[in-house]
Amino acid sequence: MATAATQPVLSVRDLKVATRGRQPSDILKGISFDIHPGETLCLVGESGSGKSVTSLVAMDLLPRDELRATAGTVRLNGEDIITATPARTKALRGAEMAMIFQEPMTALNPVLTIGLQMDEVYWAHTKMRPKERREAAIAAFEAVHLPDPQRIYDSYPHQLSGGQRQRVMIAMALALKPKLLIADEPTTALDVTTQKQILSLIRELQEEQNTAVLFITHDMGVVVDIADRVCVMRRGEIVETGPVEQVLSQPREDYTRDLLQSVPSLTPRAPRASSGGETVLEINNLEKTFSFGSLLGKLMGRESRSVRAVKDVSFGLARGRTLGIVGESGSGKSTVARCLMRLEHPTGGEIRVNGQDIANLQGQQALAPARRRVQMVFQDPNRSLNPRLRIGESLIEGPLNLGENRETALKRAGELMEVVGLPSTSLERFPHQFSGGQRQRIAIARALMMEPEVIVADEAVSALDVSVQAQVLALLAEIQERRNLAVLFITHDLRVAAQICDEVMVMQRGSVVEMGPAAEVLGQPRHEYTRALISAAPGRDWDFAAGRRIAGATT
Incomplete structure (x- = not known):
């Protein structure tokens, strides 16, 4: 870490950014910080706190028709980015900052x-x-x-x-x-092993080139692994800053303490008593092979190839229970979910929902009843909600297709919005008028509109900041208990799996390598691959609840 005597690569002083228009609102409210050569500064905070806007100002990438810097300076090696010409900042991007x-x-x-x-x-x-x-x-x-x-x-x-x-x-x-590297959530969508490799790579190249790094993240585990100093942002202001261990172990602000308390622990929760419910979902010897190669290619003598994405996967899921599927990207987690939803046609095996095998059903008419019983919450609600439809229309679309009366469906939609913590008047608004966490709540409400027995959540909270993530997970748990739902939770975040799953299934290259109670699989893993996943989890050596490094851990 650089000394305070070193001239900073990036120096931000009293920076203010506001929206354009007749009634401008402040986005950044006078923030200040420095980053020195070879130092990593992490900006953390909830969505909407101003982290990404700060990085866009530094890169001179603000959308000029929407936002403008109203005060302050942003100096790169002494040169003010705000007053520089567009031609000059274009020359600096790539050469001096990236x-x-x-x-x-x-x-x-x-x-x-x-x-x-x-x-x-x-x-x-x-x-x-x-x-x-x-x-x-x-x-x-x-x-x-x-x-x-x-x-x-x-x-x-x-x-x-x-x-x-x-x-x-x-x-x-x-x-x-470049002298300055800005990384805006560069590992959010990556599995833990790939994430660890990327973080190690950034640190390695930083040390070789003595680069100053501005790292933006909502993952406090990543902060532990990569940061020298931390700035905690809230509503456009820096509410706390300091060396990483000082901020994490002795936070001064209630907001910082709340953020840290929201971080799920890697220690599995106490096991829940078995619900004794019937098995609502049963997968037997599921297989999925993807074939690549066109008819034209075959005529031209090109060989087709195939990939076994899922190999002999079997498990059962009872009402009121949560099964987590974890593993690296490409392990087959999402393919299992897509086969279960019949978005992909299985190559072999059985998919039994309430005893009925739906693996070989064909046509919308045959699949509709089965799909109603199993609903999915996707990772990105922006892509799963139609931006041109009001929320009410998105929620009632499925029930209307199955013949439900429009007035009845709208009434249920309003009630479900209240269930997920949003006012029923939200039905008249569009998706872009909600935050990311609110959109995910709407996605959950839309799944519940079909009155399912199984919810499949595919990385449903991976893109959310820790406090919103905690709220959405608590909502899912509350709804599961109230409606006795079975939940299949697909995630690469072992902290989340440890806190919400009753059982965990670990997949590698399409196969199940370990399965059992979460406390056993994550607390006492038997398979080498499972142990590798756990050791790669960011911040695994830090106890966020206690605010200290775990005994025996190394820095």
């Missing part, structure tokens, strides 16, 4: 190869010749430990895994050795 975004698929151009997009970085900021640019790109890919850099160079974004795409983004950001 950014890693949360979702690489939205930052990478899907129709251009990775190599062409990497080439653009060197073409815009250097005088390298094409051959030199290709060699530099290959070297950058090697530096971030990407396998087969030549293949990566010629690949399209969709041909890479999530972890590989994030490594590409890091390679692009650090290609010209």
